[in-house]
Amino acid sequence: MQFASDNAGPALPQVMEAMIAANAGHAPSYGAEALMDEVRDRLRTLFEAPRASVYLVATGTAANALALATLSEPWQTVFCTPLAHVHTDECNAPEFFTGGAKLSLVGDGDKMTPDALARAIGGWPSGDVHTPQHGPVSLTQATERGRVYTCDEIAALCGVTRDHGLPTYMDGARFANAAAALGCPPAEMTWRAGIDAVSFGGTKNGCLGVEAVIFFNPENAWEFELRRKRSAHLFSKHRYLSAQMLGYLADDAWRDAAQTANARAARLAEGLRAVPGAGMVHDREVNMIFARLPRATHRRLMAAGAAYALYEGPLDSGPEDEPLMARFVCDWSVGEDEIDRFLEMAAG
Amino acid sequence: MQFASDNAGPALPQVMEAMIAANAGHAPSYGAEALMDEVRDRLRTLFEAPRASVYLVATGTAANALALATLSEPWQTVFCTPLAHVHTDECNAPEFFTGGAKLSLVGDGDKMTPDALARAIGGWPSGDVHTPQHGPVSLTQATERGRVYTCDEIAALCGVTRDHGLPTYMDGARFANAAAALGCPPAEMTWRAGIDAVSFGGTKNGCLGVEAVIFFNPENAWEFELRRKRSAHLFSKHRYLSAQMLGYLADDAWRDAAQTANARAARLAEGLRAVPGAGMVHDREVNMIFARLPRATHRRLMAAGAAYALYEGPLDSGPEDEPLMARFVCDWSVGEDEIDRFLEMAAG
Amino acid sequence: MQFASDNAGPALPQVMEAMIAANAGHAPSYGAEALMDEVRDRLRTLFEAPRASVYLVATGTAANALALATLSEPWQTVFCTPLAHVHTDECNAPEFFTGGAKLSLVGDGDKMTPDALARAIGGWPSGDVHTPQHGPVSLTQATERGRVYTCDEIAALCGVTRDHGLPTYMDGARFANAAAALGCPPAEMTWRAGIDAVSFGGTKNGCLGVEAVIFFNPENAWEFELRRKRSAHLFSKHRYLSAQMLGYLADDAWRDAAQTANARAARLAEGLRAVPGAGMVHDREVNMIFARLPRATHRRLMAAGAAYALYEGPLDSGPEDEPLMARFVCDWSVGEDEIDRFLEMAAG
Amino acid sequence: MQFASDNAGPALPQVMEAMIAANAGHAPSYGAEALMDEVRDRLRTLFEAPRASVYLVATGTAANALALATLSEPWQTVFCTPLAHVHTDECNAPEFFTGGAKLSLVGDGDKMTPDALARAIGGWPSGDVHTPQHGPVSLTQATERGRVYTCDEIAALCGVTRDHGLPTYMDGARFANAAAALGCPPAEMTWRAGIDAVSFGGTKNGCLGVEAVIFFNPENAWEFELRRKRSAHLFSKHRYLSAQMLGYLADDAWRDAAQTANARAARLAEGLRAVPGAGMVHDREVNMIFARLPRATHRRLMAAGAAYALYEGPLDSGPEDEPLMARFVCDWSVGEDEIDRFLEMAAG
Structure with a gap:
């Protein structure tokens, strides 16, 4: 009777098998191994985004904090709900990785509405040197309360952020559960709706510890790589992250x-x-x-x-x-x- | 003919088997699993340090940067050699994790001498608000050039740091290789010689990605835990780190x-x-x-x-x-x- | 008809005269001048706090950010109202100086109540590594809406913070206006009510640019000095800060x-x-x-x-x-x- | 017999008079006062740089740290000499303001040569994610040992930095002394020689506490303004910085x-x-x-x-x-x- 968390469960057999298969002979390190090329190809195909930048990290907090830091500046404020994992459960990781950005809270629950988002953004004036500057919006899909944004809801929120010239990040620690619930293709739930970057979570859904971070705009790639390295999240034996993700992607296991x-x-x-x-x-x-x-x-x-x-x-x-x-x-x-x-x- | 790096090699069979064995049923997350209790016990026994604080992270850079950040303040300078991994190969991770500490270079090679260390420390006055303040010393064992400090050499260096009231950290990414070369017990090479904290590397020596960080002074424990969490290095499915380390420790596999x-x-x-x-x-x-x-x-x-x-x-x-x-x-x-x-x- | 701000007005004649008087001959720099000894003595006397640590900086934001950083850790959350200057008007200075602490908002106005404060503190669990940890409370006296906490109100708020073992900081950019309104001695409004550190603002009340930061617990002194220096707020020709403050203090000009x-x-x-x-x-x-x-x-x-x-x-x-x-x-x-x-x- | 430092001396009469003159009536705050427009015009004229961005701060360390932070990224390394003020006398301010950049040392004295600079830059590979990335070069003019770079020497150094696509900053705490020694116009010593940003120091040469920071490329302007504000270096009663600088510039007092x-x-x-x-x-x-x-x-x-x-x-x-x-x-x-x-x- 184990309902404590989806991170208390074991890894999928396919994922473990991929790990075991990857454990043979020598392989280039730090993501230069052939398996990562395969991961990149598969995720680009899955997301119908042939130019996307694709990276792997081992924890959801790393995915969130690195993506938000890449999309923001230290003098900006990220917008998220008061129940967002990035606000409540990461011991100030976003503040740390961004170099001191603020998190401004949208609404009072787990799901934000376009109105609440517009109000929160409007709560800070634009271009005034005294206040935090507008930064990225972070949505959690599915939310921390187990609810799902429909693709239309996502598009409406991204409409607000685009009106303000801001990027939108999707914390997809439970991306698979949301996609399964909506029955919609990943591209619909992300870039077609206006999402700029997303984490595609594996850890909570049958991996040991792997999350893909995908930037639909490849301009962010090199900065992300530097941030990943200097935050100690670039794995030397990266093949074991790649293998997990490959096992997770194969035959729609995810x-x-x-x-x-x-x-x-x-x-x-x-x-x-x-x-x-x-x-x-x-x-x-x-x-x-x-x-x-x-x-x-x-x-x-x-x-x-x-x-x-x-x-x-x-x-x-x-x-x-x-x-x-x-x-x-x-x-x-x-x-x-x-x-x-x-x-x-x-x-x- | 693979001599590129010890991080290009595969994991030991014992380590993979421990991973597979750990992949059964539910387990508490974030290090609360029983396997971690076992890891802690074994490492305390191995290091003859029953009160030591023991943690696991997945990368050597995380071990180094978190340990040094825990032992220093942002206005201090860490002392290391010009060839130290923390200086040359971590894309400023120590500077990031410490909140902006400086690295001051000791000597001109991979191994520091007590004289060179004393000169480097003396290069900054003590208690002058204008200069960087004295912070921890970081030794790499074995060094980045494949050389080993004898236990006497370590003790001599720690004597210098103790004279200045500074802590000493040992970057043990290749701890096992050094211990095997010296044929000496881990305690000799660390706390008995004056080391305050050490990383006990697994990744380069047959694990997938795991390093233990050991503080011989448990006062540092809670701060390390907070730093690990906010830097996104606390694994939710932590059991897979524990399992690797157990496989690595069993029967002296390491x-x-x-x-x-x-x-x-x-x-x-x-x-x-x-x-x-x-x-x-x-x-x-x-x-x-x-x-x-x-x-x-x-x-x-x-x-x-x-x-x-x-x-x-x-x-x-x-x-x-x-x-x-x-x-x-x-x-x-x-x-x-x-x-x-x-x-x-x-x-x- | 100038009602834009009290920082749009000129300096008091007494303050200018003290500046002019100080501009004679050579003087030790960086706060070692005799004038600073006099400032320290006078402020200790004024606050009836003979062991207090006393420092001068040139801006209110520096006073706030440095004091809060000294009282907190990067993984903590500061508590303040949603209208607090530290939250709304400092372009994330507290986040920057603290190394990435969070600001948690208390109540929905400019003045906090003990209940609202207790609720805000209770909103984060204690000792859970995942959440921000409890940090200092910041009160503004007078508030950003021109209201004043009575000494009893301050004592009640400090009672809450003390129950949680947290320090309390008073942003006294308009300390003088509040003290004049209450007609009470500075000690009553601060340490006797439980305040740990306070800024005693001069800039808005007739100085050119000077704020005293006073720690009633001298243990914080050296860390503050290091933080002031590394944030570039230690003046070399410090005598001009001291002179302003002396002119401001003389004959109760403030x-x-x-x-x-x-x-x-x-x-x-x-x-x-x-x-x-x-x-x-x-x-x-x-x-x-x-x-x-x-x-x-x-x-x-x-x-x-x-x-x-x-x-x-x-x-x-x-x-x-x-x-x-x-x-x-x-x-x-x-x-x-x-x-x-x-x-x-x-x-x- | 006062030879301790040029920051131990008094302010010039012209500077004090300008301060007194500025102390009349109300004026817009935060640099919006008319005096700052005049400062900007005069410095643009003096530097023959009509599009330059011009800012004032109160300390030399603020000028250096803010300028370097604006020109760099946290994962980069600044290049400076081992005797540079930014390395030895700012208690890690550059590391703090940049968010954790490294300082790499050029040569072994107070003056760098093109060869030593090229060697230092070449000491870090280009575009390798593991190492610090190349960042700005910082020259001190006059140096911390009282020596002066000729305009040709500056141009030769800037040639090296330009070859690597890096910006060059001039720490001009003693800019006036160097310019007077060389007898050359400010433009020669800066942008015509390839300098991207310079501090034009007033504090050590007869002001109370004011340094201009000038970016010859106005693209850096807004970021500098945000960094200045969030580091608490934007003065509310900014007119007193402007007045000092005007008194300093008038009739070539500087x-x-x-x-x-x-x-x-x-x-x-x-x-x-x-x-x-x-x-x-x-x-x-x-x-x-x-x-x-x-x-x-x-x-x-x-x-x-x-x-x-x-x-x-x-x-x-x-x-x-x-x-x-x-x-x-x-x-x-x-x-x-x-x-x-x-x-x-x-x-x-």
Whole structure:
């Protein structure tokens, strides 16, 4: 009953096999190996972007911080939601990598609207030396609350940023889950909608630790390479990043894994509706569910070894039937039986 | 005939097996997995340092830059040799991670002497607000030229730094090769000699990408953890770093691999002595050789597919018999037959 | 009719005279001159803090950014209001000087309450490596909207920060105006209420460009000195900063100037009440007024050469009687006749 | 007998008078005052550079660090001599302002030669992601040892930098002394010789604290303005910087003061030749002398209250006739009688 995070799950067999296959003989280091050429080709094809710059790093925070730093200047402000991973969960990595840029918050939830974005940008005057200058916008797809921007929503947001001459970055730590949910091609969800750079996350969806960063404008390439190197994120034995990504891309493994994870979450969400006192915070869209369960139910589940993140508390004191919010994440490896067992136990 | 770098070689079978074994079921993320507890225990035992703080990162540059940043302040200067990796090969990573510290160069080669170190420290006055302040000393063991500090040499250098109240860091990207060469226990080469923090490199010696950073003074622990996180070097699926390190530590695999690599380089060095016109720059000590070969010999070897780094040139023009310096590195996987073939070809 | 800012006014005669007097012969540089000893003594006496560390810098932003950087770590978050100068008007100086700390916003106005502060601090968990860590709190006294924290209010806020083990900084760019308004001794408004460091602003209140930064805990002294030097804010001919501050402190010139400025603003505020369609946004407390006047009135005033900052607009289009917010600041040099002339014109 | 530094001397009467004149009524802040327009015009005329961007800051370190940061990227290396003020006397300000660039040292003294510069640049490969990238070159005119680059020497150095596509900055803290020594127009010594940006120092030559930073390429302007603001070096009451510079420029006061200071140093140098046991380290070129005097002579002079910087020591122990190097600086205000008195005393 493991719903703590999609980064608690194992790697896909295809990914491990690609790693093992890559572990033969000598290979040029630092991304000069042939496998990386293949990765680049495949991702350009997948994104229908033959001139895109493609890089690999090992963590989602590295992808975010490096991409935002490449798209901004230290005297600018990045725009993101108050729940954005880059704001809440990276111990100031964006501030560090950008050399001291500010993060300005858009709206009050996990998804930004064009109006809220325009208001946030307008909150800082343009071209006044005293204030932070306008910098890139960062969207998370799927969001930190498990919701998905439709391609139209993305295009509307990018319309706002383009009106201000700003670049837009998509934090795609759960890109695959969003793409699977929307059933749309990666190009639709990104550059055709106006996205300038995206991270294509592998770690949470069946890799060991690899994220692709893709710039649709190759002008950013060399700066990104320098930033990656000086932040110690250029791997010498880079072939093991490439191999992971190749295993992940082969035969649409990335999409299959995301569909599986999403389907598992759907099963869990459906079951939760029948649990006494349970209520969904949002409708489920990808592989992550936010729901409220009575305190007593949480206690019973946790005692039985269920792993998930409680967002409200405390667990130990308070009315037994008070609903407390929790996050449940399904990765590709969670079994249906495990979900059913969990639901049974939740039902009491 | 692969002598380009020890980061061009494959991972040890034991390391890959540990990775595969670790890829089962769910595990807590971010270093909270049980495997990391085991890594910590083993490294504390290996270093005879039961209270040491132990961390894993994926690149040598991350280990160096994070350790030095933890031991310094932005207004200080780090002391290192002009050939130190932290100075020449990290695209200003130490300057970035420290928030703008300076690197002051000690001596003019790869190995520092106590005298040169004392002169470099004395080159900046103490407690004058105008100058950079004294910061940590960084030694590379084995050095970037393949030489080894004896434990006495290390102790003498640490004596100088201690006299100035400064911490000493050991860049141990090739720690195993040095330890194997000296045949001494890790504790001798580090804290007993006065070292405050060390990186215990795995990447170049048969891992995929993992380095342990060990602080013998646990006071530095929390700051290191924050720095690692905000520089995006804390892995979510950390178990794959732990697994590599466990495979590397089990049954002294790390020492065996280093002994093998050193022995291969010894065979190569011995053979090179018989090559007409060849000359060693330094006596071989670990798995890395610096030697001069006539231009014509280089040309013949490279045409035949030998891979190694030429440090002088150009290859294409100049007297055929002019000796040009090159670096030859043996990793654990280089075969004796490969070496012999290379030597035969070098002999003409 | 100059109400644009208190930094648009001239220096006090006493301050200029002190500058002229200081311009004789040679003097040690970088703060080693005898005048600085006198400054230190006087400020320690004024603040009843014999062990305080006292420094001078030339701009308010330098005072704020250096003090906050000294009190924080790069992985922390500073807490301030959304209208704080450090957030809105320093082009990311705090982010730059701290090495990439975050600013977290407290409440939604210019003055923070203990509840809002506690909520903001509680918004980030304690000791979780993923989130920004708790850092210093920054209060502006008087606030950017011309309001004053009473000593009790300051003590209540410092109680919250102390409960969390955090330091509190007071941005005192208009310290004198607040102290004059409260009629309380500097010690009451600062360390007795729990403030750890304060800027004692001179620039806006009759100096040319000087702010004292005072740390009540002398442990911060050396770090501040290093930060001041490496940010290029240590003046070689420091005597001219010292002289300004001495002229400012002599015979309570600083308090007199603030009282005058406050009184002028009071006269202006009183007069505005009689202006048709005018309304105060806040009750006047110091030398700064926020009021709304009809668009037509603004147009008439500006056409006549009145200088002040319009916060709402546009001026040119919209209903003639629509009230638009503006800021009016009186410095010590604004004449009563000027104010009366302005009011007459405003009345129509 | 004040020869400690040209920053220990007073401001010129013309500069003080301009300050006093500027202290009347209200004026726009942050450089929007009319006086700054006049400064800009005059400096453009003086430098025969009608499109140059012109800014004022209050310290030489601010001028240097801001200019170098504007001309570089964090992953680059600045080139300067080992005696450069930016390397030795700014507590890592260039590293801080650039966001972590490295300083690479050229030659082993205070003046660089084209050969040494080319060697230093060639010491780092071009376009290799692992090494620091080539950044701006920083020359000090006059040097930290009181020597002057001729216009031909500057042009030759700029030829090297231009061959590598790098910008050249001139640290002109003693620009006036150098220009007076060479008797050449500012344009000759700067952009006509290939200089991209220069600081035109006022502080050491009779101002209170003001340096102009001039970019001959106006493309750098806006970035400089943002960097100046976020480093807290944009003065609100900027008129007092402008006034100083205007007083300094009027009637060639800047050149007269420098000529006076140079002439005083010439008198001192000439006199020192007659002092028993004295020897010049360099021929005098501007207002700064490096000479060796016997230990006993130093002791006698210092006991009599002479102020200057001893570079070798210790003063208290060692042979009485051992020559110890010292620096003697004359500012415009040092009297001839004072010099003669000093020489008399030195003679014994």
